[in-house]
Structure formats: C-alpha cells, structure tokens
Amino acid sequence: MDELETKIESVLFWKGEPMSRKKLATILKVSENEINDAVEKLKNNLAHRGIVLQEKENEINLGTAPQISNLIEELRKEELNKELSKATLETLSIVLYKNGATRAEIDYIRGVNSSFTLRALSVRGLVEKTVSETDNRRYIYKPTFELLSFMGVAKIEDLPDYEQVNNSIHNAVKEEDVVAEELPIQNLEDETTFEN
C-alpha cells in the first residue's frame, strides 16, 4: 500500500462520513488525478475485506461489507425502517436507475404527483435534492449513500442490470419536458419547496 492510499484510508476512517475527492486532494496536497489513482488501488485492496469503499459522483465513503449485513443488523440496538410503499418503490426505482431525476420526470413516468413521496424519501435520507449542474434553475433528486447502502451496492453501476436499463430508459424519456405541464398540481408548486 502506498503512502497516499494509506492516508486516504486513514482520513475516511477517522471522518466516518462521505468525503469529496476534491476535499481529499486539498487536504492531502495532491492533484485530483493522484487521488483517483490511489482510490482505485484502495478499492482493490479492500475488495475482499470487512470494509468496502463506496463511490458516488465525486464522493467516497467507507462502510461495512454487505456480506456481514446480518451480523451488524443483529448488533444494532434500533430497528431499521425497511418499509417501502408502492409509491416509494416506483419513485426509488426511477431515482436509482436514472441516477437522479427531476420531479417533472418522476411525475411524468408515474402519472401522479410525487412531491410527498419525494419529501418523505428525503426525510428518510434516501434521496437528496440537488441543483442541476447543467441548469441551475432545475432540481434533481439523486440517490444518497444511504440508499446505496440499503441496496448493498458500492456504487450505482453495481445495481442489477443497471447499464442495460439505464440505456434503454434514457432513450425513452426524452419527451418528458413537453408533457410536464399536464401533470396535476405541477404548476402550483415551485421546485424550491424542499430546499434547505
């Protein structure tokens, strides 16, 4: 294990929360490319261990290996809320397999207004609302590390059939903007609603 890799592992362990690669580069006084290389190595090193490295966009995080799930669950004092309503499942599958979606896109696919479902998912920490990188007037609901953790995947691409599904739906959803105005309540609400 090289020095940078060691440091990254240490810092992530100490922090116990997700950190951005950018932040790590600043702290460790190296380039982001160097961070990326070291993270790749660290990930390989952790491949068959009790700790996994999770990745999401620019952030990385350490967690327990999914195969130990039952054991840790037993050790926890509090019960996990694993309940998912039909509305929640639909919404989560859209947010996951599209790797982030606007509320208009979600409403378009579901045929119903999803604002309450999205708020509840956000309260549970399973999705987060972020400003679109390409259009700062739009909000995108994205999967959180917490959601990836519940799904037991280190990164979004590890979801079953992700690649295949993601390709096929991207081709199919192009027309969403045209129809967004048809949706109930849509126009009454502003996307800033849940901002914090």
Next chain:
Amino acid sequence: MDELETKIESVLFWKGEPMSRKKLATILKVSENEINDAVEKLKNNLAHRGIVLQEKENEINLGTAPQISNLIEELRKEELNKELSKATLETLSIVLYKNGATRAEIDYIRGVNSSFTLRALSVRGLVEKTVSETDNRRYIYKPTFELLSFMGVAKIEDLPDYEQVNNSIHNAVKEEDVVAEELPIQNLEDETTFEN
C-alpha cells in the same frame, strides 16, 4: 483474508471503540482461540495500512495509523473551526425552539435527513444527545448550557417569540399524521438511519 478475520474487521470498524476478545467470540459464535488466531492475521494484514489494529489488555480496537496522527489532528482543528453551514444553523434553531427534539422531528420539519448536521453540532458542544425521560428508546437533542449562556439567555423561554414559535413547531410535528397518510413512511420513533 478469511471469513472470521473479515467479520472482526467489519465489527470493529462499525463499532469504532474497543471490544474484548471475549465479546467478539460471543458475537461471532466461535472460541476465543479462534478469535486470537484471526486477530493475529488481521493485525498482520493491517500492518501497512491507514487503519491499524490496537490492543490494550484484552481489548482490541481499530484506529488510524500513528504516522498519520499529525494530519488527523490538523483536520480535527479545521473541522472544529470552520463556519457552520446554513443547514446546521437551521437545525440548531429547531433544537432551541423545540427545547429538545428527536432527530425524526428535526428531519420531518426540515424535510431532509439531519444526521450529519446534528453530529456537527454535537462535536462543537452546541447540542447534546440525551436519552428521553419518557421513552428510553428515543434520543433527544438538547441545547447545551454553554450555548444558552453564549446567546445570553438565562432560560430557553427567554428566546424571542419563544412561545409562538415553539407552538408552531409543536403543531407542525403533530400534523405529521396528515402528511404521512399518502406516504406510510414517516415514523417519529425511528432514529435508525445513520445513528445509534
């Protein structure tokens, strides 16, 4: 890495504090000898990494590698001295005006998960986590005495418009049922997501 070693690493990583070999043997349903062998292997495996295995009498623990201690100390100072985010201040205001709140209540009012912001507030001694007097399975976040005196209030009721804002918060949390109707998700008792 064999299975037992993986499990030990996972549990120690998750727990973040020293555990006795005996306790590990009980949890993992193996003999103490088996634990000793696996711990020896784990120690060797971790020898040149960012996470090290520490032993003290009969207890073992995972910690950051000693050669990284200066870096960690720097990070700790930086974390303690950085400006509080808007999200953190917002969370603090609810803890103050609710005069003690569960994380679920704070999440519900804010519409987002507040684990990280509550952690940031705890680390800086602004709020403290206590077990609820009425329900010992629930944690309540309370403002610290130091915070109140820093703000120049002798008691929480001296906050401006305390009664009115406090009432609004109580009503907002009560209305929870109304909103949860469509989304059978919200559970005030549920502190589980990130926390223990």
Next chain:
Amino acid sequence: METESSSQIYTVKTEAFEGPFGLLLDLVEKRKLFINDVSLASVTEDFLSHMNSLGDSGSLSPAEITSFIQVAATLILIKSKSLLPNLSLTDEEQGDIKNLEERLRLYRIFMGLGGSVKSSFGKEMIFAPLERKNEILVFLPDSRITKDTMMEFARNVLGGMPKKVFLPEVEVRKVINIEEVIDNLTQRIQSAITMSFAEFSGKKSGQHTRAEKVTVIVSFLAMLEMIRNGILNAVQNNHMEDIIIEKIPDSALVEEVAGEIN
C-alpha cells in the same frame, strides 16, 4: 405498506394509492396485450368504469381524480378513433395518444425495477460506522448564532413546510375541462356517425354488421354520458376536501439574515 406478493392481482378498492397508470397497465396485462392503441381502446370501458367506482367510493383525493381524468380523456380519444376511423384528431390529441403509450411503457419498466429494488432493499446492507465518541469536550460556537438569527431560522424552516390548503382552483378547472372534452367528443362522434354512414354499410367493417357497429357506438356514447356524470359526482364529493400543497419558502429571508451578519 405493501406486504403482498407481487403476483397478487390488482384490486381497485383496497389499494390506498394507485395511480391511473397502475390501473391501466393492470387492465392491459390481464388481457396479455401489448401496449398500443388497439389494446388501449379495448380496455377503455373497463378503465372508465373502474375510475367511476373509485370516484363514487370517494377514495380518491382531488389530485388523484385529476390524474385519472387526464388519462381517461386520452383513452376516450383512442376509443373514439377506433370506433370511428374517420374521426379527425388534432395534432395535440395525436400527441397525447402517442405520449400515453410511451409513458405506460416507461411505467411498466419502472414497475418491474421497483420489484427488483424491493427484493434487494435492506437485505445485504452496507453500514456506516457508528458515531465516534467525542473524546474531548469542547465548546465552539459561531458568531452567527444569536437570539435573532435563531428565531429567523426557526420561522423560516417552519414557513417552508408543506401546508394544508383548499383544492386549488386550477384543479377544478381541469376537471371542468374534461366535461367539455367529453361534450365536444360526443358531438364529434355524432356527426362522424352521420358522415361515415356509408362506410358502415360497406364490407370494410369486417365481421360487424352495420347494426352492430351502430349499437357499439351508441353504447359508447351512453358510457361517455355516464362518465361525464360520474366525474361531476366525484368533483362534487371531493372538491371541498383539503389537500396539501407546498408553500414556497421565503428563502430570501434567511439570506437576508446571513447577509446582515456577514
């Protein structure tokens, strides 16, 4: 909370919340059909009568009624066109039909994915480490924590929460609009019947005799009348009910506070 197996057949009355696509897809799939205009035309009557009974039972919120009605309007178009091929549709109407098919296909994809999410969710999980204990007790406040800023933040976050309000007028307008759509379609169908009178007698009509075809159309018109009344009932039963919408938070206030401090 659903604990039922995925094989359980959709039942209209029991589900607390089921959007129009769930119902429509179920009707199409029960008949083992592909999603296209032909299959949608064949399930239109079923969809409308299910919708009507949902409306009568009062189990739909106004927002839900609206989303069902939107789909119903498009289905009625599809059905009318299938009964009367010479009925001319506007570009917008044709667009609605194409969109409905596409949305339904997408919805089916995500319904399936929802099943796979359900089967992995919470099974083999990754856990974040427990909160590390604070070894050193410190008190490190921030100059922005004052009595006034805390009050502003608290008021602001409360102001941003979803509020209960009355059914917005626009919802009612959309519902009224569907009435017009039905009236308008009824007229168009009636005049199309006259226009295509000759066509009915021709051999193009396949197995249907002229009399049969007229009967089908007349009963569809009767159905439309029933739906029209059903929608009115649903609206009358529901439109005074509260629904909840989001209030736009006055985030400017927080910024103002922050600005004052900086």
